[in-house]
Amino acid sequence: MITAQNLSKAYGKTTALQEVSLTIQAGELFGLIGPDGAGKTTLLRILGTLLLPDAGTAFLDGKPVVESYRAIRRAIGYMPGTFSLYQDLTVEENLHFFATIFGTSIAENYELIRDIYVQLEPFKNRRAGQLSGGMKQKLALCCALIHRPRILLLDEPTTGVDPVSREEFWAMLQRLKSHGITMLVSTPYMDEASLCDRVALMRDGQVLSTGSPQSLIEAFDRPLLAVQADDTYRMLTDLRQFESTYSAFAFGHAVHLSLKAPVWPELVQSYLLNLKHTGVSVTPIAPSIEDVFIHAE
Numbered sequence: 001m002i003t004a005q006n007l008s009k010a011y012g013k014t015t016a017l018q019e020v021s022l023t024i025q026a027g028e029l030f031g032l033i034g035p036d037g038a039g040k041t042t043l044l045r046i047l048g049t050l051l052l053p054d055a056g057t058a059f060l061d062g063k064p065v066v067e068s069y070r071a072i073r074r075a076i077g078y079m080p081g082t083f084s085l086y087q088d089l090t091v092e093e094n095l096h097f098f099a100t101i102f103g104t105s106i107a108e109n110y111e112l113i114r115d116i117y118v119q120l121e122p123f124k125n126r127r128a129g130q131l132s133g134g135m136k137q138k139l140a141l142c143c144a145l146i147h148r149p150r151i152l153l154l155d156e157p158t159t160g161v162d163p164v165s166r167e168e169f170w171a172m173l174q175r176l177k178s179h180g181i182t183m184l185v186s187t188p189y190m191d192e193a194s195l196c197d198r199v200a201l202m203r204d205g206q207v208l209s210t211g212s213p214q215s216l217i218e219a220f221d222r223p224l225l226a227v228q229a230d231d232t233y234r235m236l237t238d239l240r241q242f243e244s245t246y247s248a249f250a251f252g253h254a255v256h257l258s259l260k261a262p263v264w265p266e267l268v269q270s271y272l273l274n275l276k277h278t279g280v281s282v283t284p285i286a287p288s289i290e291d292v293f294i295h296a297e
């Protein structure tokens with residue numbers, strides 16, 4: 001349904017995408033997971049026919065993005081990262097406006113947006129600029145859906161949105177799956193990976209790995225320890241010198257230590273105690289998707 005083949009893009013000297021290849025199946029809820037600057041927006045803008053790649057090709061619904069941009073624009077709904085609706089128009093006026101552009105009406109597609117729109121309806125005469133962050137996102141999603149697209153491209157729809165609204169937003173995306181809409185969603189929040197069918201982990205313009213969240217976690221085959229001590233920063237530096245260390249990263253108040261081979265936690269503990277660390281605790285842990293990301297090369 002969506003195929004990217006060796007897409008590359010640079011802005012002057014900044015490389016935003018480096019030979020990115022991806023395949024997203026029809027009906028999938030696919031996540032692009034990565035921090036700011038990973039290249040997610042650039043990739044979505046290319047797929048959304050808003051930006052030309054420097055190299056590589058992409059197909060949506062079998063059509064090439066550059067040559068068939070008109071047909072693709074009719075087939076997709078695109079929700080940009082920054083709020084893009086008319087702040088001075090009311091909720092209803094915005095929706096009506098987007099429906100008209102695509103030659104359709106709210107009534108014609110009401111059943112598709114009903115779940116979302118009922119939450120907005122009490123505010124339908126309020127100007128979009130006066131809505132809360134979560135409500136703005138719901139309205140933007142309604143507007144992106146109003147022409148019944150087969151593909152939805154959503155750029156960081158939950159960034160800056162409160163946790164409850166984030167959860168509601170993902171529940172809406174899950175419901176949209178039942179309408180057969182293929183969705184590509186970018187997010188910097190690792191915990192949202194588990195809500196996707198499959199994800200691509202992105203960093204520095206590259207895809208590090210793709211797969212279902214569960215399969216990526218299962219493929220993480222290094223022993224992992226959570227290590228704590230009173231001086232986290234010095235501990236991190238010391239753990240990086242430890243002979244069995246594969247990689248070590250700060251994780252809140254702990255350091256997650258991945259090892260070249262299994263070692264007893266007590267060995268790590270005595271290594272740190274010998275270096276005069278205090279408050280040391282070492283616990284074996286199961287990897288999360290964040291570990292998969294952070295320890296990926």
Ligand SMILES: Nc1ncnc2c1ncn2[C@@H]1O[C@H](COP(=O)(O)OP(=O)(O)OP(=O)(O)O)[C@@H](O)[C@H]1O
Pocket residue numbers: 011012014015016034035036037038039040041042043156
């Ligand atoms: N118009 C631009 N001009 C110059 N550099 C840009 C431009 N747009 C993006 N970049 C750079 O390209 C790289 C990838 O940016 P991109 O916006 O695609 O990443 P992202 O993963 O979406 O992150 P963000 O959440 O910050 O948008 C970054 O280094 C960014 O600074």
